Amino acid sequence: MALSFRQSEILGIARVEGRVEVEELARRFGVTLQTIRRDLTELADTGKLDRVHGGAMLRAGVANIGYEERRLMNADAKAAIARTCAAAIPENSSLFLNIGTTTEAVARALLDHRNLTVVTNNMNVANILVANESCDVIVAGGVLRRSDGGLVGDLTTDAIGHFKVDYAIIGTSALDADGDLLDFDSQEVRVSRAILRQSRQSYLVADASKLGRSAPVRIASLCDIDAVFTNAALPDDLTRRCSDWGTEIRLPRSR
Amino acid sequence: MALSFRQSEILGIARVEGRVEVEELARRFGVTLQTIRRDLTELADTGKLDRVHGGAMLRAGVANIGYEERRLMNADAKAAIARTCAAAIPENSSLFLNIGTTTEAVARALLDHRNLTVVTNNMNVANILVANESCDVIVAGGVLRRSDGGLVGDLTTDAIGHFKVDYAIIGTSALDADGDLLDFDSQEVRVSRAILRQSRQSYLVADASKLGRSAPVRIASLCDIDAVFTNAALPDDLTRRCSDWGTEIRLPRSR
DNA sequence: AATTTTATCTTCGTTTTTGTTCGTTTTGGC
DNA sequence: GCCAAAACGAACAAAAACGAAGATAAAATT
Numbered sequence: 001m002a003l004s005f006r007q008s009e010i011l012g013i014a015r016v017e018g019r020v021e022v023e024e025l026a027r028r029f030g031v032t033l034q035t036i037r038r039d040l041t042e043l044a045d046t047g048k049l050d051r052v053h054g055g056a057m058l059r060a061g062v063a064n065i066g067y068e069e070r071r072l073m074n075a076d077a078k079a080a081i082a083r084t085c086a087a088a089i090p091e092n093s094s095l096f097l098n099i100g101t102t103t104e105a106v107a108r109a110l111l112d113h114r115n116l117t118v119v120t121n122n123m124n125v126a127n128i129l130v131a132n133e134s135c136d137v138i139v140a141g142g143v144l145r146r147s148d149g150g151l152v153g154d155l156t157t158d159a160i161g162h163f164k165v166d167y168a169i170i171g172t173s174a175l176d177a178d179g180d181l182l183d184f185d186s187q188e189v190r191v192s193r194a195i196l197r198q199s200r201q202s203y204l205v206a207d208a209s210k211l212g213r214s215a216p217v218r219i220a221s222l223c224d225i226d227a228v229f230t231n232a233a234l235p236d237d238l239t240r241r242c243s244d245w246g247t248e249i250r251l252p253r254s255r
Numbered sequence: 256m257a258l259s260f261r262q263s264e265i266l267g268i269a270r271v272e273g274r275v276e277v278e279e280l281a282r283r284f285g286v287t288l289q290t291i292r293r294d295l296t297e298l299a300d301t302g303k304l305d306r307v308h309g310g311a312m313l314r315a316g317v318a319n320i321g322y323e324e325r326r327l328m329n330a331d332a333k334a335a336i337a338r339t340c341a342a343a344i345p346e347n348s349s350l351f352l353n354i355g356t357t358t359e360a361v362a363r364a365l366l367d368h369r370n371l372t373v374v375t376n377n378m379n380v381a382n383i384l385v386a387n388e389s390c391d392v393i394v395a396g397g398v399l400r401r402s403d404g405g406l407v408g409d410l411t412t413d414a415i416g417h418f419k420v421d422y423a424i425i426g427t428s429a430l431d432a433d434g435d436l437l438d439f440d441s442q443e444v445r446v447s448r449a450i451l452r453q454s455r456q457s458y459l460v461a462d463a464s465k466l467g468r469s470a471p472v473r474i475a476s477l478c479d480i481d482a483v484f485t486n487a488a489l490p491d492d493l494t495r496r497c498s499d500w501g502t503e504i505r506l507p508r509s510r
Numbered sequence: 511a512a513t514t515t516t517a518t519c520t521t522c523g524t525t526t527t528t529g530t531t532c533g534t535t536t537t538g539g540c
Numbered sequence: 541g542c543c544a545a546a547a548c549g550a551a552c553a554a555a556a557a558c559g560a561a562g563a564t565a566a567a568a569t570t
Contacts, residue, residue, distance in 0.1 A: 002307050004527085005274060022547080032529055037548070053536065053547065059382075126378065126399055139406055141396025141414045144381055151394055155414055159396045162410060259517090277557080287519055292558070308526065308557065514569065525558065535548065540541100 006031070007039050014049055014058055015111065015131055018075075021055035059127070077207045077231040078102050080252035082109040085169065085205050085229040088250070091115055093166040096195045097125045099150035099188060100171025102205045104128060110135070119163050121156045121191055123149035138163075140191075152187040160194040168199035174213035175206055179222035179238055179245075182215035189217045201226045208232040222247050261286075262294050269304055269313055276310035332462045332486040333357050335507035337364040340424060340460050340484040343505070346370055348421040351450045352380045354405035354443060355426025357460045359383060365390070374418050376411045376446055378404035393418075395446075407442040415449040423454035429468035430461055434477035434493055434500075437470035444472045456481045463487040477502050 003011070006029055014020045025036045044051035050059055082105035089095065089110065094117040097103045107128040110116060114134045120126055121140040129137050142156035170192050174182040181204065183189050196202050196219075204225045211234070222228060222238075223245035231252060233239065242249055261284055269275045280291045299306035305314050336357060341364035344350060349372040352358045362383040365371060369389045375381055376395040384392050397411035425447050429437040436459065438444050451457050451474075459480045466489070477483060477493075478500035486507060488494065497504055 002305050004307050005309065005312065008312065033547085034530080034549085035528055038528085041549085123378070123381065123394070127382070130399065130401055130404075133401070137399040138410070139378070139394060139396045139399055141394045141406070141410070144385065144392040144394055146385055146388070149385075151396070155393070155396070155417060159410055159414070288557085289520085289559085290518060293518090296559085512570080514567100516567075517565090519562105519564070521560105521562085523558105523560090525556105527554105527556070529554075530552085531550105533548105533550090535546105537546075538544095540543085 003043075004039070007043060010036075010039055011043065011048055014056065015108070015128070018108070019055060019057045020049075023054075025055075074207045074209055074231075075105075078105040079109070081205055081207060081229050081231050082106040084250055084252045085203060086110050086113065088203070088227070088229075089113065089116075089167060089169075093117075094119070094163075095165050095167040095169055096120065096160070096163075096199055097122060098168075098170045098192055098195055099148060099152075100205075101148075102171045102207060103169055106169055106205055117165070119160070119165060121151040121160070123151065142191075150188065152185070152191055156191050157194045160191065160198055163198055165199050166201060168195045168202040169205060170195060170202070170219075171205055172210060172219060174215040175204075175210045175222075176214055177212060177235065177238065179241055181219040181221070181225075182213075183217050183219055184215050186217045189219050192219045196220055196224060204228040206230050211235075259294070262298060265291075265294055266298065266303055269311065274310060274312045275304075278309075280310075329462045329464055329486075330360075333360040334364070336460050336462060336484050336486055337361040339505055339507045340458060341365050341368065343458070343482070343484075344368065344371075344422060344424075348372075349374070349418075350420050350422040350424055351375065351415070351418075351454055352377060353423075353425045353447055353450055354403060354407075355460075356403075357426045357462060358424055361424055361460055372420070374415065374420060376406040376415070378406065397446075405443065407440070407446055411446050412449045415446065415453055418453055420454050421456060423450045423457040425450060425457070425459060425474075427459065427461055427465060427474060429470040430459075430465045430477075431469055432467060432490065432493065434496055436474040436476065436480075437468075438472050438474055439470050441472045444474050447474045451475055451479060459483040461485050466490075 010020060010025060022033055022036050026033045040049065040051055040056045043049040044056060049056040078101060081102060085106050086109035091113050092115045097107055097118060097120040099122045103122065104124050107125040111132050117136045118129055119138045119140060121142060126137050126139050129135050140151060140156050140159035142151035142153040144151055172181040173184055176182060202225050208231050222242055225247055227248040227250055229250045234249060265275060265280060277288055277291050281288045295306055295311045298304040299311060304311040333356065337360035340361050346368050347370045352362055352373060352375040354377045359379050362380040366387050372391045373384055374393045374395060376397060381392050381394050384390050395406060395411045395414035397406035397408040399406055427436040428439055431437060457480050463486050477497055480502055482503040482505055484505045489504060
């Protein structure tokens with residue numbers, strides 16, 4: 001079955017937004033709710049989307065509830081950060097993307113970039129970037145973690161050692177007052193460190209909610225990072241330190 | 256067939272716009288709707304465009320469509336094979352699943368098994384088995400192939416070398432009259448061979464449509480396989496040879 | 511000039527899609 | 541657990557798009 005104009009457009013919207021609503025789509029296309037429902041049912045039947053009450057979502061693949069909540073938290077901020085970061089990535093370049101909902105937002109923002117080579121240990125990132133035909137996706141293998149679709153373990157670290165890319169784009173669980181990047185899982189931290197080691201430029205993407213939080217394992221310091229993409233100014237002393245370290249701070253252009 | 260002046264212009268418009276509509280084209284070229292329809296039908300027949308109601312669109316991932324078709328072909332047979340195979344896999348065991356729509360069917364049939372450890376180079380298998388909470392999923396990394404969600408390359412072969420599992424469950428593109436398993440992609444074949452090497456028992460899952468077909472690269476022979484799960488009796492001489500080799504042939508119980 | 515070929519138009523019955531209505535199910539507050 | 545509102549799916553009718561077949565006209569061939 002070939003998809004209609006409208007259906008493939010719905011799919012496109014879902015890829016970008018992560019979700020679509022019946023009402024909104026009906027308004028947008030100027031058709032009845034029933035027609036949209038039929039479209040969504042068909043897309044769900046062929047496995048392209050997951051149907052939910054009131055709309056549909058990208059195929060869940062890996063997501064569970066806690067993950068969904070995290071993904072929707074600060075969704076706008078994350079999308080804005082992702083756009084800014086994607087704008088800093090030239091076409092024809094290679095990059096790492098690690099685990100995290102913000103890096104997934106970056107993957108979505110990269111759907112229009114051409115000729116990228118992306119190495120990732122995040123199943124969701126791979127699932128998103130499959131849609132970008134001109135992009136080579138390399139999955140660093142490992143043990144699949146249900147909670148967030150991350151691949152971790154020795155296998156992952158080993159695989160990453162095989163590459164050297166232009167940009168590392170990493171997320172973090174927490175960014176404390178000293179400018180240290182922190183995470184909860186030491187396995188994941190080993191992967192993140194390997195990623196930083198194997199890349200020429202390193203970018204941190206983190207929304208403001210990560211700021212001032214804490215977590216037990218240290219990934220790196222902001223002084224090891226070339227630029228941090230976030231959505232609100234950092235505290236004054238951290239800003240000062242960043243300028244000493246030569247770490248650029250990039251905020252989304254206000255709108 | 257040579258494209259008419261108008262047809263190649265339609266193609267040009269489609270390349271730019273991504274889609275074309277019958278009405279609009281008819282107006283633009285000053286011809287009737289039927290003429291445009293004929294153009295679009297021809298362009299679709301030669302694979303240049305995808306026909307949809309009201310117009311046509313750029314062909315979306317050619318490969319992807321092929322995959323969908325493959326997945327739906329003999330879907331019932333594959334499901335039956337998968338059930339039989341899954342019944343032969345005890346709980347608390349470890350297994351490989353490689354690329355292929357039949358192995359994906361097996362993954363679906365394993366959703367109720369408990370305490371499995373599954374190593375796979377197939378993103379779809381991983382996405383399916385995520386739903387089985389009691390199952391450890393390990394993804395063997397590699398280059399992601401859009402056409403079927405397979406992960407291939409040296410990275411994959413290396414990763415598989417790290418494991419030794421109880422069962423290898425592999426699919427194949429073709430099974431010829433000599434009992435040789437064949438495939439089209441030599442990279443994928445390397446992965447399949449690595450899988451066979453690293454497992455204690457090896458099962459082939461292949462529906463009858465694979466029988467008597469051919470493909471350029473040899474994976475192995477049925478004599479290397481412990482059991483083959485299929486949906487129709489093999490030719491007599493192959494059956495005889497299998498019994499010489501000690502290769503069991505397992506058919507779904509009729510119903 | 512006559513004939514064939516090709517592309518297009520016209521007509522009409524068929525298929526697909528969409529809108530409408532209505533009974534059923536799900537959801538969320540109480 | 542109960543109820544109202546929202547969302548849903550089934551069924552049918554209307555509308556749009558479709559393809560087949562024959563008619564027409566221009567171009568190519570003889």
